[in-house]
Amino acid sequence: MPHLTLSHFLVVSALLFGFGVLAVVTRRNAVAVLMGIELILNAANLNLVAFGRYVAGGISGQVFGLFVIVLAAAEAAVGLAIILAIYQMVRNIDTSQATTLKE
Amino acid sequence: MTITQFNIASASWFRPELALTAGILLLFLLDVLVRKQSRYRVAVLTVAALACVGVAAALLAFQPVESRAMFNGMIASDPFATFWKWLFLGAAALTVLIAARSDEFPSPRIGVFYALLLSVVLGMFLMATSLDLLMLYLAIEMVSLPSYAIAGYKPGDRRAAEASLKYVIYGGVASGIMLFGLSYIYGLVGSTNLTALGVRLESLAAPASAGGQLGLRVALMVAVIFVLCGIGYKIAAVPWHMWCPDVYEGAPTPFVAFLSVGPKAAGFALAVRVFYSFLASGGGPEGFARGLADVPWPAVVGVLSAVTMTLGNLSALHQNNLKRLLAYSSISHAGYALMGLAAASQLGVQSVMIYMLVYLVMNLGAFLAVIAIAQATGSETIADCNGLSRRHPLLAVTFAVFLFSLTGLPPLAGFVGKWYLFVAVLSHYAGDGGAWYVTLAVIAALNTAISLYYYVRIIRAMFIEAPAGELVVRPRVSYQIMLGTFSAALLLFGVWWNPLIEWTQASLTFLTRG
Amino acid sequence: MNYILPGPSLLDKLAFIVLASAVLGFGLLTVTRKSAVTALMALIGACCALAGLYATLSAHFLAVLQVLVYAGAIMVLFIFAVMIVNRDDEQPIALRGLFLRAAGVLGAGYFFYRLAWIVVRERRADVLATSITLPIPEYGNVASIGRLLFSDFLFPFEAISLLLLVAVVAGVLVARPPRPTPSGDRERVA
Numbered sequence: 001m002p003h004l005t006l007s008h009f010l011v012v013s014a015l016l017f018g019f020g021v022l023a024v025v026t027r028r029n030a031v032a033v034l035m036g037i038e039l040i041l042n043a044a045n046l047n048l049v050a051f052g053r054y055v056a057g058g059i060s061g062q063v064f065g066l067f068v069i070v071l072a073a074a075e076a077a078v079g080l081a082i083i084l085a086i087y088q089m090v091r092n093i094d095t096s097q098a099t100t101l102k103e
Numbered sequence: 104m105t106i107t108q109f110n111i112a113s114a115s116w117f118r119p120e121l122a123l124t125a126g127i128l129l130l131f132l133l134d135v136l137v138r139k140q141s142r143y144r145v146a147v148l149t150v151a152a153l154a155c156v157g158v159a160a161a162l163l164a165f166q167p168v169e170s171r172a173m174f175n176g177m178i179a180s181d182p183f184a185t186f187w188k189w190l191f192l193g194a195a196a197l198t199v200l201i202a203a204r205s206d207e208f209p210s211p212r213i214g215v216f217y218a219l220l221l222s223v224v225l226g227m228f229l230m231a232t233s234l235d236l237l238m239l240y241l242a243i244e245m246v247s248l249p250s251y252a253i254a255g256y257k258p259g260d261r262r263a264a265e266a267s268l269k270y271v272i273y274g275g276v277a278s279g280i281m282l283f284g285l286s287y288i289y290g291l292v293g294s295t296n297l298t299a300l301g302v303r304l305e306s307l308a309a310p311a312s313a314g315g316q317l318g319l320r321v322a323l324m325v326a327v328i329f330v331l332c333g334i335g336y337k338i339a340a341v342p343w344h345m346w347c348p349d350v351y352e353g354a355p356t357p358f359v360a361f362l363s364v365g366p367k368a369a370g371f372a373l374a375v376r377v378f379y380s381f382l383a384s385g386g387g388p389e390g391f392a393r394g395l396a397d398v399p400w401p402a403v404v405g406v407l408s409a410v411t412m413t414l415g416n417l418s419a420l421h422q423n424n425l426k427r428l429l430a431y432s433s434i435s436h437a438g439y440a441l442m443g444l445a446a447a448s449q450l451g452v453q454s455v456m457i458y459m460l461v462y463l464v465m466n467l468g469a470f471l472a473v474i475a476i477a478q479a480t481g482s483e484t485i486a487d488c489n490g491l492s493r494r495h496p497l498l499a500v501t502f503a504v505f506l507f508s509l510t511g512l513p514p515l516a517g518f519v520g521k522w523y524l525f526v527a528v529l530s531h532y533a534g535d536g537g538a539w540y541v542t543l544a545v546i547a548a549l550n551t552a553i554s555l556y557y558y559v560r561i562i563r564a565m566f567i568e569a570p571a572g573e574l575v576v577r578p579r580v581s582y583q584i585m586l587g588t589f590s591a592a593l594l595l596f597g598v599w600w601n602p603l604i605e606w607t608q609a610s611l612t613f614l615t616r617g
Numbered sequence: 618m619n620y621i622l623p624g625p626s627l628l629d630k631l632a633f634i635v636l637a638s639a640v641l642g643f644g645l646l647t648v649t650r651k652s653a654v655t656a657l658m659a660l661i662g663a664c665c666a667l668a669g670l671y672a673t674l675s676a677h678f679l680a681v682l683q684v685l686v687y688a689g690a691i692m693v694l695f696i697f698a699v700m701i702v703n704r705d706d707e708q709p710i711a712l713r714g715l716f717l718r719a720a721g722v723l724g725a726g727y728f729f730y731r732l733a734w735i736v737v738r739e740r741r742a743d744v745l746a747t748s749i750t751l752p753i754p755e756y757g758n759v760a761s762i763g764r765l766l767f768s769d770f771l772f773p774f775e776a777i778s779l780l781l782l783v784a785v786v787a788g789v790l791v792a793r794p795p796r797p798t799p800s801g802d803r804e805r806v807a
Contacts, residue, residue: 020279020644024272032656036647037272038660043283044285045667045683047283048289049674059676059765061289063237065679070777075271077694077785081787081791082255083698090264113772175770176769177772241776245776245780252791256790
């Protein structure tokens with residue numbers, strides 16, 4: 001195996017991003033879709049840290065990653081709160097069943 | 104040359120935002136302190152929210168108008184940002200006034216609504232001023248998170264809950280993809296600061312490195328498309344518009360009125376600042392056409408614009424719910440405004456600013472009319488407009504004014520807005536790709552004709568159809584005043600548009616990169 | 618102390634192989650498992666393995682936070698949500714609609730094709746092929762992160778604190794069920 005290079009990390013993060021997008025498009029359970037979004041955010045974070053290490057030379061990428069973790073927490077809190085609110089109403093969180101709005 | 108200010112010294116260019124922050128905290132406190140069942144609750148909270156917006160506006164008026172980067176290059180203060188801040192504050196104040204007399208916010212919940220609304224406004228301020236990839240992402244989230252919650256605001260309403268679920272899922276995906284794109288941009292240039300970014304991208308795009316760096320340019324292309332994804336979601340442009348009709352139908356109407364003008368305008372402000380003033384290699388919007396991975400970005404934006412307006416208008420044709428109809432109409436208006444960005448010139452940017460300003464008034468007016476109709480009839484379909492001209496002539500006439508202005512007919516301000524967009528696009532007639540610009544203008548003209556059809560459907564219902572039953576339509580006094588003022592403004596600026604031109608012209612000064 | 622020394626050592630490569638395959642394996646499980654609980658457990662595994670990857674990149678503080686905040690706090694939120702609304706997918710891999718299916722496959726295919734192209738073609742390009750060098754001793758530790766956080770990134774730091782407050786209020790506002798009070802008005806929320 002050659003030396004560890006930036007591209008190794010980029011491939012891992014791109015695959016992770018792909019899994020996240022796949023989860024978003026294929027899962028019908030709203031919580032699972034939110035998990036897909038978490039995978040996307042984690043992939044971006046890995047990019048930030050790896051780029052920070054190899055390219056930028058500073059730690060600004062890591063600080064960016066820190067903020068992303070906090071924002072992910074906020075987003076997950078609001079998203080899950082909405083899912084709970086819907087669940088209290090309809091006892092069902094299948095995104096394809098949320099069709100009252102369609103005409 | 105960019106003046107960069109450090110943390111403490113920046114505070115004096117930051118007073119409006121500080122006022123908004125204080126207002127948010129104050130409203131959270133007041134919401135708990137003012138008694139729930141008190142008769143004056145709504146009045147106290149509304150006055151507090153308006154006062155906060157007013158103080159922010161006053162501080163904005165006295166803020167020195169020089170371009171500078173603040174907080175170690177995190178956000179900018181320049182005439183361009185100030186223009187958008189005025190627009191956002193105006194939208195916020197009008198939304199507070201509309202919401203105060205709306206039935207959709209029961210008095211126990213209105214305090215939190217005002218606080219969240221102000222935090223969205225603060226987020227939009229940051230969107231229009233951010234100079235750093237991190238700030239850009241943070242600002243978008245700051246606009247999105249409270250919006251998700253307000254969209255699901257009606258307790259026990261299934262439609263509202265579903266709307267907010269769709270909103271949070273589409274929004275989360277769009278911002279996640281955007282973040283992934285931002286991480287690539289960070290990697291390509293090794294800095295999060297837009298000022299450094301533009302300079303570095305220029306060297307990446309330089310012909311000298313054309314051969315070996317091809318892969319980097321492809322990565323840059325992917326990154327820019329991903330970032331466009333996040334911005335397209337905010338302005339509800341076509342591949343990212345799916346959330347729009349559902350959220351507009353399910354969310355409380357006063358907030359929808361705000362959502363259709365505020366975040367959309369903020370998205371345009373962000374797009375202009377990022378793509379025209381920093382990523383455009385070689386200064387100004389014109390550089391956008393040449394730079395960035397050799398992709399003809401104005402053409403990409405032009406295609407987006409054509410698809411957005413066409414799809415929005417065609418989908419609006421068969422809508423019977425007024426809010427859904429206005430949702431599709433707002434998508435098509437995003438398409439029209441994108442024409443200004445596709446023009447990639449100073450004139451194009453100016454035309455977008457004029458259009459968003461006019462669109463603010465006419466779209467808020469149209470939603471206000473829908474609220475007034477829904478208050479009388481209890482639902483919001485086109486059939487509810489039947490015979491409105493005989494029940495309440497003022498409401499019918501002003502609604503017609505808003506709809507004609509949205510179509511872009513003279514002598515209304517909507518015409519001026521659209522006229523400048525066409526001028527911006529057609530000024531490329533003789534230049535590179537002139538035929539494509541003409542095609543874009545023709546598509547926009549055809550779309551205007553299509554949109555006339557569905558707007559006139561409403562007008563026909565109001566003026567020709569017979570009223571069904573003996574329903575009394577009596578809009579609240581404050582609504583009548585606002586309807587009258589909005590239509591008067593549209594008429595006034597439809598014939599005397601010099602102030603709009605002068606103001607936007609003066610606001611075209613960006614903070615440019617070093 | 619950097620226990621996982623970033624450098625062209627065998628140990629480093631071994632750590633990368635183990636951690637990267639853990640991240641990707643758990644990530645794939647997250648997508649494909651029918652049961653939401655299993656998927657969530659896989660996601661937690663992926664988060665922890667990612668923390669390991671951060672450590673190989675000398676982002677020690679971020680690695681700790683990844684475990685504490687991501688695998689800890691955020692995932693606990695998810696666990697609560699899954700436990701309350703425990704519903705498994707009938708068809709874990711079922712793209713909705715032909716158009717979405719085609720668009721998803723084509724988009725993902727194109728993305729990976731481009732990516733593979735970049736990696737293969739640009740293997741020798743200086744940026745992508747840079748071998749890692751030993752960082753300065755304080756790279757990625759708490760002190761250096763803190764210094765940056767309270768100087769260059771002070772403004773976003775303050776902004777995000779306000780955003781968190783707003784998000785908490787927004788979450789409470791949405792999640793609390795409405796209860797009618799004696800006067801008939803809805804109970805105040807938040």
